Amino acid sequence: MNAMTDVAIIRQHLIDPEICIRCNTCEATCPIGAITHDDRNYVVKADVCNGCMACISPCPTGSIDNWRTMPLSMAYPVEEQLLWDELPPELTPEQLAEAGVPADAEPAAAGLPAVPVLAEAAAATGGALVEAPFDTAAYGATTPPWSAAHAYTNLYPPKKPTTATVVGNINCTESGFASETHHVVLDFGGMPFPVLEGQSIGIVPPGVDANGKPHVARQYSIASPRNGERPGYNNVALTVKRVTEDHQGRPVRGVASNYVCDLKVGDKVQVVGPFGHSFLMPNHPRSHIVMICTGTGSAPMRAMTEWRRRLRKSGKFEGGKLMLFFGARTPQELPYFGPLQTLPKDFIDINLAFSRQPGQPRRYVQDLIRERAADLAGLLKDNNTHLYVCGLKSMEEGVVLALRDVAQQAGLAWDALGPVLKAEGRLHLETY
Numbered sequence: 001m002n003a004m005t006d007v008a009i010i011r012q013h014l015i016d017p018e019i020c021i022r023c024n025t026c027e028a029t030c031p032i033g034a035i036t037h038d039d040r041n042y043v044v045k046a047d048v049c050n051g052c053m054a055c056i057s058p059c060p061t062g063s064i065d066n067w068r069t070m071p072l073s074m075a076y077p078v079e080e081q082l083l084w085d086e087l088p089p090e091l092t093p094e095q096l097a098e099a100g101v102p103a104d105a106e107p108a109a110a111g112l113p114a115v116p117v118l119a120e121a122a123a124a125t126g127g128a129l130v131e132a133p134f135d136t137a138a139y140g141a142t143t144p145p146w147s148a149a150h151a152y153t154n155l156y157p158p159k160k161p162t163t164a165t166v167v168g169n170i171n172c173t174e175s176g177f178a179s180e181t182h183h184v185v186l187d188f189g190g191m192p193f194p195v196l197e198g199q200s201i202g203i204v205p206p207g208v209d210a211n212g213k214p215h216v217a218r219q220y221s222i223a224s225p226r227n228g229e230r231p232g233y234n235n236v237a238l239t240v241k242r243v244t245e246d247h248q249g250r251p252v253r254g255v256a257s258n259y260v261c262d263l264k265v266g267d268k269v270q271v272v273g274p275f276g277h278s279f280l281m282p283n284h285p286r287s288h289i290v291m292i293c294t295g296t297g298s299a300p301m302r303a304m305t306e307w308r309r310r311l312r313k314s315g316k317f318e319g320g321k322l323m324l325f326f327g328a329r330t331p332q333e334l335p336y337f338g339p340l341q342t343l344p345k346d347f348i349d350i351n352l353a354f355s356r357q358p359g360q361p362r363r364y365v366q367d368l369i370r371e372r373a374a375d376l377a378g379l380l381k382d383n384n385t386h387l388y389v390c391g392l393k394s395m396e397e398g399v400v401l402a403l404r405d406v407a408q409q410a411g412l413a414w415d416a417l418g419p420v421l422k423a424e425g426r427l428h429l430e431t432y
Helices: 025-029 093-098 117-124 255-261 295-314 337-342 365-371 373-380 393-409 414-423
Strands: 009-014 035-037 042-044 066-071 162-171 181-187 200-204 218-221 235-241 268-275 288-294 322-328 349-354 385-391 427-431
Touching: 009 042, 025 035, 066 093, 162 235, 181 255, 200 235, 200 255, 218 235, 218 255, 218 295, 235 255, 235 295, 288 295, 288 365, 288 373, 295 322, 295 385, 295 427, 322 365, 322 373, 349 365, 365 373, 365 393, 373 393, 385 393, 393 414, 393 427, 414 427
Parallel strands: 288 322, 288 385, 322 349, 385 427
Antiparallel strands: 009 066, 035 042, 162 181, 162 268, 181 235, 200 218, 200 268
């Protein structure tokens, strides 16, 4: 029977609140704006989701991979999903029959038709053509580089965290600066916690939220290489900015960030993860890495750089070029500013952009990308080049457009190159 002839039946896409670590990957990836969130849950809008599956693979926990067959008239609204602590059970055959669903009815493959945004916009403008927005998610890879090491994920889920001990915590921005960023080192002792550059972990703050519920884990990228912040030890480093204001500049106190920044050596921390199976560095000789980041988005870039530095020092790896485009408001707010100055220039090509430096014009990473177009063009023509973008969501479109401009100026058709970079796992976007 056709599902739409009598009772409209859907396979509603849901996110499991018990597993979700609020990393924002799904919302950032969704090309049609079908995912939203509040300070408690991430949820899918049933009337917008078209089942394109773009959000499935990037999710580090698998919380996104949940579906419920049900009549359209009974679809769970966003307002209800935002209040969930756990997913509702599947409707039983008896409940479906009560709702008028025949036993042999087949639901739509996934979700509902997408909202015809462009058609509505054209109607609102009297039929004028409306240009489709630039979709950066269409170019972000969801598969790792072919030579990446195998990543272990979800060894410790939210319901079964492991414990790590703080063995280091320093401010890695200018001492005393109000907008401080901390470099925190956690040791796992004898508990297995294998990680790779580009992966992340979740930190579970102690206590409960305003609703009396235990705090959910917050995700932080790993800033240390695979053999530990201290080589040969079972430890990892994180780069965590103390949150003291929201995006509108209003004073707030970030629960997890302030907890982590205030940790003392010897403190115990609840950790979940590790997460991430695609934002991984290539391991084949002569592979080039272009790293583009802002603020704490530098964490995975530091991990990749340090691993390459250790390989170079050992003489066991013939690495390709490293290029870093790093943005912050001022040098004082740029994490690891001091250590960056000591890296050999023949090892890494460093380009810094500051958007709020007194007496200087505002410069962003995309400006630097265009300035270095000649060098980047050569790398974009090389199949051994891998590009990584990490930082605030607001930077993503500007960076991808700048890469598109560089490619096109070099005679490379971005409409052909962009999909190849994605398919081959060579352009990775991880923004929040």
